[in-house]
Amino acid sequence: MTHVTNTADDAVPAARTLPRTCPLCEAVCGLELTLDAADHVTAVRGDQADPFSRGFLCPKGATLGHLDEDPDRLTAPMIRDRATDTWREASWDEAFGVIRERLPQLTAAYGNQSVGLYLGNPNAHTVAGALYVPILIRALATRSLFSASTADQMPKQVSSGLLFGDPLTVAVPDLDRTDYLLMLGANPLESNGSLCTAPDFPGRLKALKKRGGRFVVVDPRRTRTAKLASEHLFIRPGSDAYLLFGIVNTLFAENLTSVRIEVQGLEEVREAAAPFTAAVVAERTGVPVETVLRLARELAAAPTAAVYARIGTCTAEFGTLTQWLVDVVNVLTGNLDSPGGAMFATGATLGIVRTRPFRLGRWTSRVRELPEAMGEFPVATLADEILTEGEGRIRAMVTVAGNPVLSAPSGTRLDTAFAGLDFMVSVDRYLNETTRHADVILPPPRILQSPHYDFALLQFAVRNYARYSRPLVPLGGAxxxxxxxxxxxLAVSGQEPQDDVDPLTAVDEFIIAGMLHKAGLSDRRAELIGANTTEQRIDLMLRLGAYGEWNPDRITPADGWVGSTGGSGPRARRDDEGKPLADDAGNTAGGDGDRLPGGLNLQVLLDNPHGIDLGALRPSLPGILRTASKTVELAPQALLDDVARLRERLAAAGPEMVLVGRRQLRSNNSWLHNVGPLMGGSNRCTLHIHPEDVARLGLDGHAVVKSAAGTLTVDLEPTDDIMPGVVSLPHGWGHSGSEQTVARTHAGVNANVLTDDSLVDAPSGNAVFNGVPVTLTPA
Structure with missing residues (x-):
């Protein structure tokens, strides 16, 4: 695939269909986009030739063209006049000039810690976010780092870091081969999967059941995923750690453990689990005693099994303990790092090679002394750091592709904090609830004008896979x-670009030289390929990666890798274990699929634009461990210490009503609410509530919901798909007064007016969005 140009000398077809990876969620589905002569998307289909997604397409991916050319997106830098609170377009040179003048003045006066950086969720879906945000972090030289991670998955990364020595070493369910799946607080039929990259998650779950497997969902809501499951169990929000401890207790008490890997801390786990008998946890969770016992026995008896828990459990008071216990159960049942159990993906690109075990809390935040995790502070304390006077107070912010006013807890308080900043810069395609406080907005180009490779998400894939998409549309003046x-x-450092030095090329050449030197390959710079230095960096990361041609220990399956160069052939057929089935000619993928010899590099991906199947997940322990003992450290002291807090809560009376969040298939946090075709239907901002609670509280149509943090008036949607005593409000809404036309029309309310930024999961600092105590009264 080549870049598309529109010069007078080029013969541009009236329409052409090109492959592209969808960048909108963690499913990494392959798409086929039809573009007209003016580079507008006229049709979107699932890529049948992609060996991983095999033609799957969700409503979000189907509207990629609408998002790509959203009429409300910014197309030029914007500068705000604070005196009149008005915006004007500016040139790139002027915009960077304002930053270069203002930000270094603040750091000179107040120190580097006076500048904060917030990174939003879309950074995980872009090449720029993966490769160039680290450069910005180094330039800012501040510890005042925040991201959407502490509003989402940080508990999983902290628990993985403590158990395996690396927070990016995350076990995922081997969906295509497991016989039994226990899922807690996850709704992949709406989210498409999270920290578990699995295109067509619904199809994989249906295949699990079709081959005779069992699939159990534990959730306070009867979600679309729960309705597909073999069994759904209601559970009181925030009590998942108790249920898992009850399962662990039963496994030990009934001698059902079958540990097949080398671990440390087994006896400490047994001792920690002793108080959490099935009878004790049943009282706290609402899951019957006999069900707790049965779940433990079924997990132990299944030929293969995996436990998977996601955002509903991460964004709760005991999120890190829950994620830890997920891996504990997988270890105790003999299913960690075993086919059909919970396994580790092997990404194709060379990432950061950790040489020391993960450490938690190397420094603490200024105001609340919350521990650092992975180099960042909890977003729940960002407002504290701006509003609280004293040395080190944040006076300026840089945000990249984030809208924390809607996505972080106590959104109203954070809105006030941003309004009082001395200076703010946002890299964002929209003027939204957060960026309206900026002094300068730097808009990225259209989605189709950017390359795509899923550096982060393919580390959590249920099958090893690689795919690279070049830009489909030229940058033009963008x-x-x-x-x-x-x-x-450069600008935040106060440096002016040199006339004869391109900043991007200079950065890339410096990094390439360092990587080659470290690998002892400095003389091979000329062999790297790519249309620019960004692609050459990707080429180098592939060559040095696990499958790379420059890696002497590269992984090469005996029968080669499955690739597909054709654009319209039938999708690959697979057996019940997800393995490709060969046709009469010996091919296993659609179109011109073949078996790929040798090592991986960028040219191989360019020759296979529909992606490459690198094979099923394979056992990886102990090689990937970075713990001091080189074993799985099953009982980290930081987590054992937090068990005492869990025990204290056993006797505490629960609130009468609690709030939980809600995933929506046609939504993704706050950044798809301006796409007209995705609005309406079930994609509405309503409060799910059980009819019994409506009658008991005398409600009718609307209600006033009050928490310790704030008050909202909401539209009610009664449903028996939610437990009595629980209400659910989707996140990412609250666009009243927005500059985004569609979002403003479907404004909804900001659920994070109700969440309390003083409540966090203790080990990770993750925000608590589920299990928030609320009261409801008639509106």
């Missing part, structure tokens, strides 16, 4: 997001 971040890194 600036690449990678160049925006490189120039921003």
């Amino acid at each position: 600036l690449a997001e990678s160049e925006i971040l490189a120039r921003l890194a």
Whole structure:
């Protein structure tokens, strides 16, 4: 695939269909986009030739063209006049000039810690976010780092870091081969999967049941996923750790353990689980005693089994303990790092090679002394750091692709905090609830003007896979997001670009030289390929990666990798274990699929634009461990210490009503609410409530919901798909007064007016969005 140009000398077809990876969620589905002569998307289909997604397409992916050319997106830098609170377009040079003048003045006066950086969820879906945000972090030289991670998955990364020595070493369910799946607080039929990259998650769950497997969902809501399951169990929000401890207790008490890997801390786990008998946890969770016992026995007896828990459990008071216990159960039943159990993906690109075990809390936040995790502070304390006077107070912010006013707890308080900043810069395609406080907005180009490779998400894939998408549309007068971040890194440092030095090329060449030197390959710079230095960095990361041609220990399956170069052939057929089935000619993928010899590099991916199947997940322990003992450290002291807090809560009386969040298939946090075709239907901002609670509280149509943090008036949607005593409000809404036309029309309310930023999961600092005590009264 080549870049598309529109010069007078080029013969541009009236329409052409090109492959592209969808960048909108963690499913990494392959798409086929039809573009007209003016580079507008006229049709979107699932890519049948993609060996991983095999033609699957969700409503979000189907509307990629609408998002790509949203009429409300910014197309030029914007500068705000604070005196009149009005905006005007500016040139790139002027915008970077304002930053270069203002930000270094603040750091000179108040120190580097006076500048905060917030990174939003879309950074995990872009090449620029993966490769160039680290450059910006180094340029800012501040510890005041925050991201959407502490509003989402940080408990899983902290528990994985403590158990395996690396927070990016995350076990995922081997969906295509497991016989038994226990899922807690996850709704992949709406989210498409999270920390578990699995295109067509619904199809994989249906296949699990079709081959005779069992699939159990534990959730306070009867979600679309729960309705597909073999069994659904209601559970009181925030009590998942108790249920898992009850399962662990039963496994030990009934001698059902079958540990097949080398671990440390087994006896400490047994001792920690002793108080949490099935009878004790049943009282706290609402899951009957006999069901707790049965779940433990079924997990132990299944030929293969996996436990998987996601955002509903991460964003709760005991999120890290819950994620830890997920892996404990997988270890005790003999299913960690075993086919059909919970396994580890092997990404194709060389990432950061950790040389020391993960450490938690190397420093603490200024105001609340919350521990750092993975180099960042909890977003729940960002408002504290801005509003609280004293040395080190944050006076300026840089946000990249984030809208924390809607996505972080106590959103109203954070809105006030941003309004009082001395200076703010946002890299964002929209003027939204957060960026309206900025002094300068730097908009990235259209989605189709950027390359795509899923560096982060393929580390959590249920099957090893690689795919690279080049830009489908030329930049024209736009600036690449990678160049925006490189120039921003210069500007925040007070440096002016040199006339004869391109900032992006300079950054890339420095990194390439360092990687080659470290690998002892400095003389091979000329062999790297790519249309620019960004692609050459990707080429180098592939060559040095687990499957790379420059890796002497590269992984090469005996029968080669499955690739597909054709654009319209039938999708690959697979057996019940997810393995490709060969046709009469010996091919296993659609179109011109073949078996790929040798090592991986960028050219191989360019020759296979529909992606490459690198094989089923394979056992990886102990090689991937970075713990001091080189074993799985099953009982980290930081987590054992938190068990005492869990025990204290056993006797505490629960609130009468609690609030939980809600995933929606046609929504993704706050950044798809301006796409017209996705609005309406079930994609509405309503409060799910059980009819019994409506009658008991005398409610009718609307209700006033009050928490310790704030008050909202909401539309009610009674349903018996939610437990009595629980209400659910989707996150990411609250666009009243927005500059985004569609979002403003379907404004909804901001659920994070109700969440309390003083409540966090203790080990990770993750925000608590589920199990929030609320009261309801008639509106």
